[in-house]
Amino acid sequence: MRPPLAPPMVAHVLLLERPDGLVLVDTGFGTADLADRKRLGRPFLTMVRPALDAAETAVAQVRALGHDPAEVTDIVLTHLDLDHAGGIGDFPNARIHVHATELGAAKRPTLREKARYVQGQWAHHPLWAEHREGGDDWFGFASVKALADDVVIVPLHGHTRGHSGVAVRRPDGGWLLHAGDAFFHGDQVAEPPGCPASLAAFQRMMAVDNKARVANLERLQELARSHGDEVTVICAHDKGQYDALRG
Numbered sequence: 001m002r003p004p005l006a007p008p009m010v011a012h013v014l015l016l017e018r019p020d021g022l023v024l025v026d027t028g029f030g031t032a033d034l035a036d037r038k039r040l041g042r043p044f045l046t047m048v049r050p051a052l053d054a055a056e057t058a059v060a061q062v063r064a065l066g067h068d069p070a071e072v073t074d075i076v077l078t079h080l081d082l083d084h085a086g087g088i089g090d091f092p093n094a095r096i097h098v099h100a101t102e103l104g105a106a107k108r109p110t111l112r113e114k115a116r117y118v119q120g121q122w123a124h125h126p127l128w129a130e131h132r133e134g135g136d137d138w139f140g141f142a143s144v145k146a147l148a149d150d151v152v153i154v155p156l157h158g159h160t161r162g163h164s165g166v167a168v169r170r171p172d173g174g175w176l177l178h179a180g181d182a183f184f185h186g187d188q189v190a191e192p193p194g195c196p197a198s199l200a201a202f203q204r205m206m207a208v209d210n211k212a213r214v215a216n217l218e219r220l221q222e223l224a225r226s227h228g229d230e231v232t233v234i235c236a237h238d239k240g241q242y243d244a245l246r247g
């Protein structure tokens with residue numbers, strides 16, 4: 001993906017191998033988006049210019065790792081924007097975990113929200129698991145367990161109404177926080193924080209509640225500052241963070 005004047009972007013998906021099955025965090029675009037790219041809408045296709053490469057879909061990459069896609073039992077989504085939820089149709093039997101507010105927004109979008117959600121991406125009627133802030137505390141953030149205590153939803157509203165991060169406990173004991181679209185560039189949680197002007201404008205433009213987005217970004221900056229040794233904070237679209245984790 002490459003919005004005007006912005007660096008090339010990825011749609012970062014995590015695959016977790018847990019004892020009871022495979023779990024995805026976000027799904028990027030799916031095979032049905034590639035087969036019918038028009039459903040993504042002309043404004044999105046023109047502005048973001050997604051690659052839509054079959055080999056890059058989550059289902060192709062799960063297979064390339066030697067797994068059967070049917071082993072994916074659960075998918076945890078940061079939000080339901082078209083570039084995050086497109087792949088859920090490739091795993092029709094998986095439970096889809098999402099913040100309840102986000103599912104409400106996606107199913108009943110306002111006029112302004114309409115273009116970001118593609119109803120066809122969940123036309124197969126997946127089994128939804130809706131979550132709300134559950135009274136748990138995760139490094140000072142209200143949170144709720146999605147799966148046991150090692151996959152946790154951390155509400156970070158602002159980019160969309162129910163946008164959330166997904167925190168995953170790593171085998172070494174630390175945490176990886178997939179912060180979705182709470183920020184778009186790794187430097188936004190670096191010291192000192194920075195961001196290319198074009199990407200900063202894009203984030204402002206895409207936010208349904210920019211004040212909440214900025215407040216949550218500040219909390220993530222503080223998290224990275226104070227707990228950087230225990231928590232790695234990544235976002236969905238930064239290619240540098242993606243390459244570093246893959247390497």
Ligand SMILES: [Zn+2]
Pocket residue numbers: 081083084181236237
């Ligand atoms: Zn996105």
